[in-house]
Amino acid sequence: MSIQIQAREFKAKCLKLMEQVQQTREEIVITKHGKPVAKLVPCEEPAQPIFGFLDGTVQLKGDIIAPINEAWDADA
Template sequence: METVIGAGAFKARCLQLLDDVAATREPIVITKHGKAVAKVVPIPPAAELFGALKGSVLLDADIVAPLENDWEAAR
């Protein structure tokens, strides 16, 4: 369930509310004169950088072997 809070109250407790969003993963809707104007949502957790592409590249041939066909420019 989303928490709804007025802009003045959000301003007074901003840092604590940001910590709450990070801890509970629950969004907060900020209102001004009873109308929603902003929403604070948690960012998704970062993926592990190392190993993120593991298994996504396929090796089809030997990349260090000499070319089998001669190029016209090499003659």
């Protein structure tokens, strides 16, 4: 369901209505003399990419390739 608003009211409250549409995801139909002339709809949120979304979240400390100097016993 969409909200209808007259063009002159939309003009006076434009920024507030844009925030409302962003938050509620509900579209607003703008009318002039009772006839629809435009529609304010929320933008589609861009999808998160599958590859690279963790880029920059890991920190390497020290040498991760060199062998460990400690002895390891698998039987313990």
